[in-house]
Amino acid sequence: MIRLQRRLRVDRRRSITLRLAGVVISLLVAGVVLQISGSPALMLGRRAVETMTTPYGMEQGLVLATPILLTALAVALGFRMRLWNIGVDGQLYIGALAATGIGLNVNGPTWLMLTLMMVAGAAGGAFWILGPALARAYGRVNEIITTLLMNFVALQVVNWLSLGPWRDSTIPDLSATRRIPYELPILPGTNTVPIGVIAPFLIAAVVFFIFRFTTWGYEVDISGGNARAAEYAGIDVRRRIVSVMCISGAIAGASGAILVAGTTHRLSSTISNQYGFSGFIVAALAAGAIVVLILVGLLVAGLLVAAITLQTLGLSVDAVLALYGLILIGNVVAEVAARYRVVRTTKPPPELQFAPAEALAGAGPQGLSALTAAGSPPESTD
Amino acid sequence: MYDPQPPDVQNDQTVACADARATVVEMADIWKAFDDFQALSGASLELQAGEIHALLGENGAGKTTLSNVLTGIYRPDVGTIRLDGEQRRFHSPAQAIAAGLGMVHQHFRLVEPLTVAENIHLGRPELPRRLSRRRLISETAQAMEQYGLTVNPTARIWQLSIGEQQRVEILRVLLRGARVLILDEPTAVLTPSEATELFAVLRRLAASGRTIVFISHKLHEVLAVSDRVTILRRGMNVATRPAAKMTPEKLAKLMTGTERVMEAPRPSKGRGKPVLELRNVSARGDRGLVSVREASCTVHEGEIVGVAGVSGNGQRELTEIATGLRHPFEGTVAIDGQDLTARLPGDFVSAGVGHVPEDRIGSAIVPSATVVDNAVLRAFRTGELSRAGVMRRGAVRVFTDRLVTAADVQLPDIDVPIANLSGGNQQRFVARREAWAADRLLVAAHPTRGLDVRAADQVREVVLDRRDAGCAVLLVSDDLDELLAVSDRIVVMYEGRIKGDFTAAKARRKEIGYLMGGGDLVGGAGAEAPS
Missing domain, CATH: 3.40.50.300 (P-loop containing nucleotide triphosphate hydrolases)
Structure with missing residues (x-):
């Protein structure tokens, strides 16, 4: 008989190998489905790879990667404490809103205004998660639900401002705010990539160093590992919950500020192209490894760019999103699979194993020891 | 009343009650080890029909392990179980319950969103082919009347008090045909009045010929409800006695032991502030x-x-x-x-x-974290291990090495998760760490x-x-x-x-x-x- 046995220790390399296999299998499944439904899967794949490798495609990939990586970092930070920030999209919107508010209503030198917009964005994102964070820390309210619901509120607030008070009425049929007069400079050596693209790499480095070298990072890791032991060690777990969630919200908010200051220049309710969703997938795929997070984030951004090409070839953007879903499922399966191994066990024949106890009692010592031939030490039955 | 009879710790489990009853269960020389912990070292238990038999002992004495062996949850490493004189081996709780051995666990095995009637019929062997709500309810009500355990059959489990949930659990085991009913610390979750009601139920069940095993470490309850008491200590039998001849202080003495002589205490150098x-x-x-x-x-x-x-x-x-x-x-x-x-x-x-x-x-331990991270759990804020919020990683590793050596913990390297250490090693590790922190x-x-x-x-x-x-x-x-x-x-x-x-x-x-x-x-x- 074959059964699953839990491993005592999960090997990192096995886990990553299985995850990669999960991605490959997901892509194969998608290819087969596409082929069956009449799309030329191989041709689509080749075109997708071509798009991702042109200079323009790569620049577009970096532009898209910025919010995806930032939201992924925000989610990954929460994961360190086993907190699920599902509201990164909402925090991104509120960060964008705060930055837009500063950009449209305050005048000053560009460098100062851009700095202010970034700070406002981070503060907005942190503010948006403050309620769920306090409720989680002091009221044990499930943060998955509260942060999720705050997304819808954020979207409505942005909708109201961009269609109402801040709407650009000079252009008919535009459901967005006026253009923000301050723009992030372009990264030297590129044509279209705003300087904000370095933000995720900087933040990733800072997060890495915090968790590797500071007592605060240690306290957060301990709180995530065993909250009772953390309290026992004198760590104020509730304050760590609030600060980790707020920093997570601030990173998501900053990504919104970078988005309006560098790419969209106007606030509307469509600036986030499901970035939070993609970021969540990236964080889940990376499972806490920050280098993996950056690589996967760039890959997903590349897929999104490829999606534009694929759309011109007749494939809907929903199909690409479905592909992400497949990759996520493949990885969840891989993660679970990494924790188990398949073992063969020799079990007694089923007719004996499930025989009623009354029948067994009459079997005598021989029958009984035959039953327990495997797994039991020799016994003195007489 | 204190009875100044000298303490007697010989193994005399065969002290029979005045009215010799039929022996139902006989467990002899049961051994069971978990990793490096010897839970049972030759324990035995003899149960008679119609008695309430208390199983008494401190935490870790082996009470629960012994009953888990009896009900097929664990297999003994060595030892025999006889039921009505015939030797039996149980490979699963299902086999034990089929043979009439039922256990009411400390944490109930009930399905919260379902009703009482539904829970009672879950997994019942003689479940009728065609089920109707009315039939479930009427059978439940009938069983409740039969055993004197009443709960509203249509109530959902989560709506019930702990005492009522326990009655449902007991009823469920009885309906599986249990002749021997084992209750693991049943009063731990009950209010005193609920406990009194439970005792009345247990006495009725015993009077009807069933055998009740009552696991507890509350001495008064044991004396109030049981006919005989078996005392376990460190996985071994200390004694089996008729409850009528015992007093709380005698039981306490038997539980905590007298036979082991430890070295004379090293005197204190004198106390200070x-x-x-x-x-x-x-x-x-x-x-x-x-x-x-x-x-x-x-x-x-x-x-x-x-x-x-x-x-x-x-x-x-x-x-x-x-x-x-x-x-x-x-x-x-x-x-x-x-x-x-x-x-x-x-x-x-x-x-x-x-x-x-x-x-x-x-x-006291974060199982998923490394030995290093667990070593500094108490001391990471001290100037030796961190400065201005930055961990001194070199010092942390030196500290860990010293702690591991001092605690005499065997491990290949200090970067493995501490969950890989055995329980005994973890315990020595924590004791030494805390001594340093204190x-x-x-x-x-x-x-x-x-x-x-x-x-x-x-x-x-x-x-x-x-x-x-x-x-x-x-x-x-x-x-x-x-x-x-x-x-x-x-x-x-x-x-x-x-x-x-x-x-x-x-x-x-x-x-x-x-x-x-x-x-x-x-x-x-x-x-x-x-x-």
Whole structure:
């Protein structure tokens, strides 16, 4: 008989190998489905790879990667404490809103205004998660639900401002705010990539160093590992919950500020192209490894760019999103699979194993020891 | 009434009741080990039809393991089980229940969103092919009447009180045809009036010829409800006695043991200033019941105060109060004269308090974190290991290496998750870490429980060393021998109150046992127990 046995220790390399296999299998499944439904899967794949490798495609990939990586970092930070920030999209919107508010209503030198917009964005994102964070820390309210619901509120607030008070009425049929007069400079050596693209790499480095070298990072890791032991060690777990969630919200908010200051220049309710969703997938795929997070984030951004090409070839953007879903499922399966191994066990024949106890009692010592031939030490039955 | 009969600890499980009843179950020479922990070492149990048989023993004595062996949850390493004289082996709980052995677990196995009737019929063997709601309800009501266990059959489990849920659980086991019903600490979750009702039910069931095994460490209940008592200690039988001939203090003596002689206590170099001062402290336990009542206690520098008592009388809560993990609703807690009532555990850590908690894995260790991260759990804020919020990684590794060596922990390297260490190694690791953290006060709950003799001696030595270094020590233990061997003073906890205060030299086992069983000393500390 074959059964699953839990491993005592999960090997990192096995886990990553299985995850990669999960991605490959997901892509194969998608290819087969596409082929069956009449799309030329191989041709689509080749075109997708071509798009991702042109200079323009790569620049577009970096532009898209910025919010995806930032939201992924925000989610990954929460994961360190086993907190699920599902509201990164909402925090991104509120960060964008705060930055837009500063950009449209305050005048000053560009460098100062851009700095202010970034700070406002981070503060907005942190503010948006403050309620769920306090409720989680002091009221044990499930943060998955509260942060999720705050997304819808954020979207409505942005909708109201961009269609109402801040709407650009000079252009008919535009459901967005006026253009923000301050723009992030372009990264030297590129044509279209705003300087904000370095933000995720900087933040990733800072997060890495915090968790590797500071007592605060240690306290957060301990709180995530065993909250009772953390309290026992004198760590104020509730304050760590609030600060980790707020920093997570601030990173998501900053990504919104970078988005309006560098790419969209106007606030509307469509600036986030499901970035939070993609970021969540990236964080889940990376499972806490920050280098993996950056690589996967760039890959997903590349897929999104490829999606534009694929759309011109007749494939809907929903199909690409479905592909992400497949990759996520493949990885969840891989993660679970990494924790188990398949073992063969020799079990007694089923007719004996499930025989009623009354029948067994009459079997005598021989029958009984035959039953327990495997797994039991020799016994003195007489 | 105290009966001054000399203690008798011989294995005489064959003491028969006056009316010799038929033996139903006979477990003989049962051995069972988990990793490096020997849970049962040749335990035996003999059950008769129509009796209520109490299984008594401290935590870790093997009560639950023995009943899990009987009900097919564990397989014994060695040993035989005879049912009605015939030898049996159970490979699953399903086989045991089919043979008429049913267990009511401490944590109920009920499906909360389903109704009482649905829960009772889940997995019932003679379930009718065609089910209707009405039929389920009428059969349930009929069974309830038959056994005198009434609960509304249409209520959902989550709507019921704990006592009612327990009745459903018992009924469910009875409907599976249980002739032997094992209840694992059934009163731990009940209010006193619910417990009284349960006892009436148990007596009726016994009167109808069923055998009841009642697992407990509450002495009064055991005497109130059972016909015979089997006492287990460290996985072995101490005695089986008719309950009518026992008293709480005799049971306490048998549970905590008398046969082991430990080396003479190393005397204290003399005590200094008070360190821990608890004044009239009362606190609630996890279930919201008052668990510590107006307890006062002072522990001085260079002194070990032992807390004796049957488990569950507020010792755990007392240690949590002394370390800031539980806040009292009245009274004050002070360390070195500084009032720390209602302060966070971190303030107690800063005040130099080390704590070996009862539940080491659950609250003193982060299983998924590495040995390094667990080693510095208490000391990471000190200047040796961090400066201005930055960990000194080199110093952290040196610290860990020293701790691992001092604690005599066997492991390949310090970067593996601590979950890979055996329970005994984890325990020595925690004990040594906490001794290092304890500059002023060490609070240790059962620090040697489950350890082998050598490891237990090592841990006791750690505790004595702290005392000799001028640290105050509050030591909770089930093991009276251990308390007598290492304590300078001994207090007894009973139902949340601190009773008696003995200097170890004058402490007499008889008096302590008497207090542990709920007795009162007339002339205060050191007075003779009334006869």
